Amino acid sequence: MLLRNAKIIFNKPVSAELYHMGLLCPDIAAKIQPGQFLMVRIQDRLDPLLRRPFAVHRLYPNDPPGSFEMLYKVVGRGTQLLANMQRGDFLNLLGPLGRGFRLPQDKGFVLMVAGGIGIAPLPYLAETLAASGNKGPFVLWFGGKTSTDLVCVQHFNDLGFAVQLVTEDGSEGKKGLVTGHLEQWLTQQDELPKVMYSCGPYLMQRSVAEMAARLGIPSQLSMEALMGCGVGACLSCSLRCHPPKGVQDPHYANVCQDGPVFDGEEIFWD
């Protein structure tokens, strides 16, 4: 765990609400794994007070060396301030934090599912996967409210992914919810994926986990929670899980430490 000031190397909108931010921070870039996250202090003052959690979207080993990119959505005060920051400004980062995605033990078919800003941690996972010698097939199912939510599709294509798009308003790809179309599609496949990775809203994650369980596929879900510390010190970021043996029920895991990536069957869905 490191505490570092990172220099902003770019900060540009990709849609009305979504921004890409490039950060230079070789120490953190050298350590962070796909699915791990950073607690970002957006500025020096006390409003907003707490750090905000963000995933690493892409890692740039060479461009410049030690840099990476975040993809963020402007949803409130903190992210609005982020959007106002300029190239050359500094952000204070705490990380890498948490337990990230684990690569599948067997090579072969990998399925990713993203809902909205849930796409954020997946490109870095996809890059790592593609570099691991796995030849796929790789498939991304990506759902959003509308077409402008569906960013960085080209990058997935470049990494050898077949990308299936779904929008709630039908403005791009299939119309509806990603999980509905996905289930149907999955039942038509000859082969099942070795693993399903997923990131998105709670109800989507729940569907993915249940689908994976029904099909007997392991699922890894990157979960969200409101966070105080990001390191396991405050017990704010609870996610109800099935209690391990000998542990009292209800059992609350810390998303920041036990996650953010959980196996589907760990989670107690309510």
Place this chain on the structure above:
Amino acid sequence: MLLRNAKIIFNKPVSAELYHMGLLCPDIAAKIQPGQFLMVRIQDRLDPLLRRPFAVHRLYPNDPPGSFEMLYKVVGRGTQLLANMQRGDFLNLLGPLGRGFRLPQDKGFVLMVAGGIGIAPLPYLAETLAASGNKGPFVLWFGGKTSTDLVCVQHFNDLGFAVQLVTEDGSEGKKGLVTGHLEQWLTQQDELPKVMYSCGPYLMQRSVAEMAARLGIPSQLSMEALMGCGVGACLSCSLRCHPPKGVQDPHYANVCQDGPVFDGEEIFWD
């Protein structure tokens, strides 16, 4: 009283601690009198919370029309944030506020006394005075801790002022406190000023008021106080004054409304 967003047209250091900021705000520029002030909201967030009071340093009727300048000293959080602002940013201004300087009824000798950042409201007063048809003589006594405190002297020269400089460390002008040298100098003059204007630290103001009283000269002093509202609504900005007839003692005037400019004899010095 107006509430306006003003655009920053420049913001540049004149020394390590002092900055000039140009603001474009024709409505306020058209109304504000020398010695009046503005309550500045430094940013949108809630830290810092309260507005900060600042005088108008110079008025620029034409350059661009409706613009003016503040001179400010970085002393704390709010002024540090001001120093970080950029050309093109906006500040929210409330003003013009308070009772400013009144021009002398008789033309002739006018004396100004400034201590440190107390110079801030005087150039605009000097400009107004020079434009009023008064031919002087005009004298400014200006004291600071060290030479870098003594800014905008040239401007006073241009307006026809004789400027006397004093620094505590002797790095420029006479060495010592401005009030000591001033008193000695005044006793050597053939003619006494028609009025003494003053702005600076409390103890300097007190000396000036007492000197003026001894010599029978009216004095007008721009005073400071911690302020909540700036408009007379909160009663935070008290300055102890001699009670008018029928008013209880102690009597506290509101610097924001009854001042910031007070006649020397109004103030109860403690």
Place this chain on the structure above:
Amino acid sequence: MANDSPISLAVELGPLRLKNPVMVASGTFGYGQEYGDLVPLERLGGVVVKGISLEPRSGNPPPRIWETCGGMLNSIGLQNVGLRAFVEEKLPLLRPLQVPVIVNLFGNTVEDYGKLAAALDGHEGIDALEINISCPNVKAGGMAFGSDPKMVFQVVSAVRSETKLPVITKLTPNVTDITVPAKAAEDAGTDILSLINTVAGMAVDAKTRRPRLANVVGGLSGPAIKPIALRMVWQVIQASNLPVIGLGGIISVEDALEFLIVGARAVQVGTANFVNPQVTLEIISGLEDYLLRQGLKDINEIIGTLELTR
């Protein structure tokens, strides 16, 4: 807001009818004139004037104010022009306006409160009295009236028996259980409760090692105290049947909504006026926008609608 707006912000607050639930809080808006034409008073739900005592008061020596994180401390010391000057000089300026005028009052003794209420009762242009019980009781050695339920009962009874005007009792948050003084005020016949007054606080200048306020201790107000205020309003709503005015830290329409949703029938805005003098106008139009967005037509549809099941 057009007069033919299909949205209604009008609320009933016990015997009071307000055109909207947004008032300015005592001590933060002077006697109503100080903000000039920036805030047309007729637009407000009500104006609560600076606390008035029988005799004029000088208040505390300066410094009287200090900014803290998200708030401010004040120790004005209840400086005011006194009853007579208020009635003669300040009230006439408010009387012609189409806005409910609420007079905040305080005394050094129980009797003072009664006398003030009696003196104000006869005057036209006053719509309600708000009793400030946060001030020190000189007879009880300076302990605040509001922290002792027996005293609360006595003060409110004294006011109640001397006036036919609606009586609002303004509670201090510096107590273990806010429902206790609330009940005492209710038993003594108050029509309405308002809460919270400031939270006692302190700050020190580490450089000089002196208190930031000449009075050492002052009252904390502003956004920093909002969670405390909201919690107390909610507690009182559950414990009492009286209408409640919520205040403490409100600076946005969301803040005002939080108080209405937990059950306050109106709100007051204090410190936020200093930050943004037009904040009350923005909150009022923000309430209309909120109702529109939620597909509602009447502010009463959201009052007390806190959803507790998950």
Place this chain on the structure above:
Amino acid sequence: MANDSPISLAVELGPLRLKNPVMVASGTFGYGQEYGDLVPLERLGGVVVKGISLEPRSGNPPPRIWETCGGMLNSIGLQNVGLRAFVEEKLPLLRPLQVPVIVNLFGNTVEDYGKLAAALDGHEGIDALEINISCPNVKAGGMAFGSDPKMVFQVVSAVRSETKLPVITKLTPNVTDITVPAKAAEDAGTDILSLINTVAGMAVDAKTRRPRLANVVGGLSGPAIKPIALRMVWQVIQASNLPVIGLGGIISVEDALEFLIVGARAVQVGTANFVNPQVTLEIISGLEDYLLRQGLKDINEIIGTLELTR
């Protein structure tokens, strides 16, 4: 800070000796390991661990936290691993370190507190116990122990009689007069007082009209509450002879100094750790710088030096 530094930050806190007055507060620093090598624990004046109960506790359902202006609300619900796991798994990691370890404890009943104290008394590596009396008393219908001076006396007595370790009693600010529970704790034999715990607060999501916390009410902490904490510490300092640990909203060396100047002999830092994990280290070196600038050599030269004359 070199060992041969001419500046001394060491303080005595009743029976405790600390190398500097800066500790981390319970519940904000886990069991000491969570911040890894970012904060070498040996540099701290002390480590107060997350509150421990006899049995493990699940805590409250999420959401458990909400950011407010200058602060945060939490309703963790005292989730903890329980006495046994603490002693077997957490304590062994702290024992070898050169830092005073203070165990924060709480119970549902007076007896629980006594049992916990007895159980912890024997264990090496514990330097003091800190009693959390802000938690709800199940026998008294959920009212906090700390708001009733009789309960405070009973709880502290129960702990006192079962341990030879120094006993710290941590006071809740949700009371009318903080000196009353302080006195009760003193009478019951506490060695040290610490204050304040969180201030009860609430927040609502105006969009969904639901409370931000599943538990509805939570504890407010962070810079927003500092003025309240400082005022209460000062009140207790004047009313009691016991050494006091000040906390509540400390996030800078100036904040820590304010508490020391009013008379606290040590401070704890809570919420600020989340904002800046190294804040305690910065405060410690900031205290040295302050002493240097003021031409002083020993932190004790500033403790309790509040200048009240003007």
